[in-house]
Amino acid sequence: MNRIGVFLCWCGSNIAGTVDVHRVIEEVRKLPEVAHAENYMYMCSDPGQDLVKAAIRDKNLTNLVVASCSPRMHENTFRKAAASVGLNPYLVEIANVREQCSWVHQQQKDVATRKAYNIIKATIEKVKRNAALEAIRVPVTKRALVVGAGIAGITAALDLADAGFETVVVEREAEIGGKLRRISRTFPYHEPADAILAPRAEALRDHPNVTLYTSSEVTAVGGYVGNFDVEVATDPGDGGPPETRTEKVGAIVVSTGYDLYPVENLGEYGGGRLPDVIDGLAFEGLLADSFRNGEPVRRPSDGRPVRDVVFIQCSGSRDPENHKPYCSRICCLYTNKQARLLRDRNPGCRAWVSFMDVRTDCKNTEEYCQQNIEERGIVYVRGRVSRVWQEGDRLRLWTADTLTGEKIELDADLVVLATAVVPAAGYAEVSSLLRAGVDANGFFQESHIKLRPVESSTRGVYLAGAGQYPKDITDTVAQAQATASKIQSLFANEELAQDPLVCRVDPDLCSACGICVPICPYGAREVDALAGFSRVNEALCEGCGACVAACPNKACQLKNDSMVQVVGEIEVFAAEEGEEDYTCAC
Amino acid sequence: MNYTYFPGCTLYTKGKSFDDAGKAAGERLGFSLEELPSWTCCGATFPLAEDYDMALASPTRVLAHSRQRGDKLVTLCAVCHNVLKRTNHVMKTNDERRAKVTEFIEEPYDAGLEVLHYLEVLRDEIGFEAVAGKVQKNLSGLRVAPFYGCLLLRPKAEMAMDDPDAPSIFEDLLAALGAEPVDYPMKAECCGAFQVVHSDAMATRCSREIIASARGRGAELLVTACPLCQFNLEDRQAEMARGEQGFKGLPVLYFTELLDVALGGDPDRIDPDKHHTDPRPVLQARGL
Numbered sequence: 001m002n003r004i005g006v007f008l009c010w011c012g013s014n015i016a017g018t019v020d021v022h023r024v025i026e027e028v029r030k031l032p033e034v035a036h037a038e039n040y041m042y043m044c045s046d047p048g049q050d051l052v053k054a055a056i057r058d059k060n061l062t063n064l065v066v067a068s069c070s071p072r073m074h075e076n077t078f079r080k081a082a083a084s085v086g087l088n089p090y091l092v093e094i095a096n097v098r099e100q101c102s103w104v105h106q107q108q109k110d111v112a113t114r115k116a117y118n119i120i121k122a123t124i125e126k127v128k129r130n131a132a133l134e135a136i137r138v139p140v141t142k143r144a145l146v147v148g149a150g151i152a153g154i155t156a157a158l159d160l161a162d163a164g165f166e167t168v169v170v171e172r173e174a175e176i177g178g179k180l181r182r183i184s185r186t187f188p189y190h191e192p193a194d195a196i197l198a199p200r201a202e203a204l205r206d207h208p209n210v211t212l213y214t215s216s217e218v219t220a221v222g223g224y225v226g227n228f229d230v231e232v233a234t235d236p237g238d239g240g241p242p243e244t245r246t247e248k249v250g251a252i253v254v255s256t257g258y259d260l261y262p263v264e265n266l267g268e269y270g271g272g273r274l275p276d277v278i279d280g281l282a283f284e285g286l287l288a289d290s291f292r293n294g295e296p297v298r299r300p301s302d303g304r305p306v307r308d309v310v311f312i313q314c315s316g317s318r319d320p321e322n323h324k325p326y327c328s329r330i331c332c333l334y335t336n337k338q339a340r341l342l343r344d345r346n347p348g349c350r351a352w353v354s355f356m357d358v359r360t361d362c363k364n365t366e367e368y369c370q371q372n373i374e375e376r377g378i379v380y381v382r383g384r385v386s387r388v389w390q391e392g393d394r395l396r397l398w399t400a401d402t403l404t405g406e407k408i409e410l411d412a413d414l415v416v417l418a419t420a421v422v423p424a425a426g427y428a429e430v431s432s433l434l435r436a437g438v439d440a441n442g443f444f445q446e447s448h449i450k451l452r453p454v455e456s457s458t459r460g461v462y463l464a465g466a467g468q469y470p471k472d473i474t475d476t477v478a479q480a481q482a483t484a485s486k487i488q489s490l491f492a493n494e495e496l497a498q499d500p501l502v503c504r505v506d507p508d509l510c511s512a513c514g515i516c517v518p519i520c521p522y523g524a525r526e527v528d529a530l531a532g533f534s535r536v537n538e539a540l541c542e543g544c545g546a547c548v549a550a551c552p553n554k555a556c557q558l559k560n561d562s563m564v565q566v567v568g569e570i571e572v573f574a575a576e577e578g579e580e581d582y583t584c585a586c
Numbered sequence: 587m588n589y590t591y592f593p594g595c596t597l598y599t600k601g602k603s604f605d606d607a608g609k610a611a612g613e614r615l616g617f618s619l620e621e622l623p624s625w626t627c628c629g630a631t632f633p634l635a636e637d638y639d640m641a642l643a644s645p646t647r648v649l650a651h652s653r654q655r656g657d658k659l660v661t662l663c664a665v666c667h668n669v670l671k672r673t674n675h676v677m678k679t680n681d682e683r684r685a686k687v688t689e690f691i692e693e694p695y696d697a698g699l700e701v702l703h704y705l706e707v708l709r710d711e712i713g714f715e716a717v718a719g720k721v722q723k724n725l726s727g728l729r730v731a732p733f734y735g736c737l738l739l740r741p742k743a744e745m746a747m748d749d750p751d752a753p754s755i756f757e758d759l760l761a762a763l764g765a766e767p768v769d770y771p772m773k774a775e776c777c778g779a780f781q782v783v784h785s786d787a788m789a790t791r792c793s794r795e796i797i798a799s800a801r802g803r804g805a806e807l808l809v810t811a812c813p814l815c816q817f818n819l820e821d822r823q824a825e826m827a828r829g830e831q832g833f834k835g836l837p838v839l840y841f842t843e844l845l846d847v848a849l850g851g852d853p854d855r856i857d858p859d860k861h862h863t864d865p866r867p868v869l870q871a872r873g874l
């Protein structure tokens with residue numbers, strides 16, 4: 001015999017203003033197996049929770065129904081309250097009488113009152129059959145894998161290795177360092193990029209806790225948080241077949257970085273057709289050559305030192321109709337730096353920057369940028385260049401100064417396009433291997449933009465660097481260090497607790513047809529040919545119910561959401577409601 | 587081979603030679619342009635407001651009538667082509683707007699029509715190689731600047747004809763005729779368009795850029811695919827000559843006129859009185 005407790009929340013006037021909470025409780029008290037029922041103004045408040053706890057203790061309640069707002073709001077609150085006085089938290093159910101009742105029937109108080117009663121009655125029917133479940137516990141392998149060894153991957157790997165965790169680093173290229181290897185000097189202090197990168201790269205190569213695979217890619221990923229099996233394929237470099245090996249790790253960092261949007265896509269600027277129209281990284285190469293040789297910056301077509309250079313910002317960024325809708329974030333500052341360094345390297349040369357706005361959102365960069373404009377003679381022209389073409393051995397541009405309204409024609413030796421930052425090639429394969437979602441632009445999606453910025457949509461898979469969104473070196477390193485810290489918190493546990501509301505299979509009903517395997521979005525289903533039925537990997541299962549719907553034998557059931565429970569709820573609700581029609585007010 | 591053909595208003599009047607030569611050249615290439623009976627205005631401009639459905643009524647009516655005769659509609663005027671092709675794109679991709687407009691005009695239209703420009707017929711249906719095979723008077727050595735203007739290729743995705751930033755369809759045709767296409771940066775710029783009505787100075791400025799650029803790259807002749815481009819580029823030359831000592835004009839022809847001559851048409855059909863700069867000396871110099 002159950003001893004069920006029912007707690008109806010007023011939610012101030014949100015529920016009580018529409019539902020007659022006293023009448024509902026009066027009626028609920030008459031139901032069989034209900035040992036206690038009461039209402040209160042704010043059940044989620046501390047005094048409200050105390051009422052719940054006291055009733056569990058004093059009346060020996062065995063199951064609870066809290067009739068309140070959506071379970072997304074306070075299910076956890078009441079489960080924790082129950083657990084604190086010794087009641088299994090999975091014996092607590094929420095009856096949603098706010099979003100699904102009082103808010104949508106504000107003009108129909110009688111109807112809302114009856115519906116609230118019926119929702120509670122149906123939920124009682126469900127909670128009677130709830131099982132007392134225990135959290136699933138899985139062990140943690142305290143080793144990490146880092147995919148991509150740019151400055152983000154190197155930083156995260158070094159932090160983890162320094163903390164004493166073995167770290168496997170997989171890099172597609174033969175050399176580590178990523179895009180930073182192609183940059184000459186950094187803003188705002190003109191520190192050579194190599195001075196930043198080289199010591200970190202060396203530390204990574206020499207670290208006893210780091211296993212580094214270059215010319216390598218991740219080719220398969222199995223398992224789940226704390227227990228991943230990752231297949232790494234290494235190109236032996238002699239044309240032979242790749243060598244593969246499997247690494248066991250507990251956490252994975254995706255630091256696959258960025259590419260630049262191809263200049264070929266900017267036909268109006270002659271990208272890909274005119275040799276002296278190049279992107280920002282190509283210009284970094286020209287600057288690096290200049291520093292190395294002690295010579296002026298020379299243009300690609302004929303090697304002549306440049307006198308007039310136009311930098312075009314937002315080339316492909318902030319252009320939702322034709323190119324990318326987002327701001328690429330790093331271009332304003334690197335363009336300003338490039339123009340400044342150019343003026344230093346080629347005295348007497350002219351540098352124009354075509355811009356929409358100048359965005360300087362990093363420390364000391366507004367001052368840096370302003371100083372370059374005011375004291376270093378860089379000419380900023382607000383407007384968008386309409387086209388670039390070859391005129392003799394120089395380039396000609398049309399643009400406009402939208403602050404004065406003038407149309408401008410310029411001749412230049414070199415045009416540098418600050419093209420949009422896009423996710424590095426291969427992001428889609430990495431995304432599907434790791435089940436780490438990407439956004440509409442292909443950037444890896446964080447779990448929550450404010451509160452969980454370094455976690456991907458899959459537990460145990462973390463993000464660092466520009467593969468998540470365009471970032472400068474400062475932000476990339478900060479995020480990589482945050483990611484490493486987050487993984488260290490994970491590795492501080494010997495085992496992980498997971499929600500037990502997952503699918504289970506009745507082996508007697510299962511015919512091992514395998515329909516559930518491709519249906520499962522989490523890769524949690526696998527047919528055990530030997531045993532003759534389909535198993536559930538409880539650590540991977542998210543309890544979505546896709547296999548339950550797909551199973552022709554009804555062999556899959558969600559724990560505490562079984563067929564009997566759901567049908568029972570519907571039967572109770574339908575029997576009470578009869579033919580009454582509820583018009584949704586929303 | 588017969589094609590349903592939409593001439594549009596200007597090809598009945600100022601652009602008659604564009605139309606005549608296009609039909610004549612078609613016959614020489616083995617296809618006939620059969621005028622859509624009782625055609626109405628193409629709409630003249632494509633509405634950019636996404637809810638301005640009224641402006642789609644006229645072009646949709648043209649499309650619906652053409653559909654009754656087959657699955658292809660050929661145009662010559664770049665403006666008509668732009669409006670009809672873009673309207674057709676709306677009909678193909680937006681069922682809601684299609685239902686609204688066809689209900690309003692009380693004509694069914696299943697969006698099953700393909701709108702083709704004459705240049706596309708030559709490239710995709712006849713083939714430039716076949717055109718080259720029919721050339722009777724080779725234009726060898728004639729340096730011709732093709733002028734695309736603004737509407738023929740844009741917007742790229744909807745017109746789906748060629749890359750507006752680096753087009754080649756016109757050049758390939760000229761090369762098939764034996765001429766030497768002139769590559770110049772202004773080939774797809776604005777001629778000044780309707781601005782000539784209230785600011786002829788602006789139209790002159792725009793047209794001058796184009797003429798000077800083509801001339802600067804050695805063009806002897808310029809060809810167009812649009813009556814409005816033809817008008818501005820020709821007519822504005824008088825103004826350019828007034829403003830600039832030693833101005834050297836550039837003859838401007840509709841591309842169909844040059845095509846017809848190359849295929850054996852009579853060059854005397856080109857009326858010198860209708861051109862600011864007489865094109866005949868240039869053609870005569872090449873033995874045409």
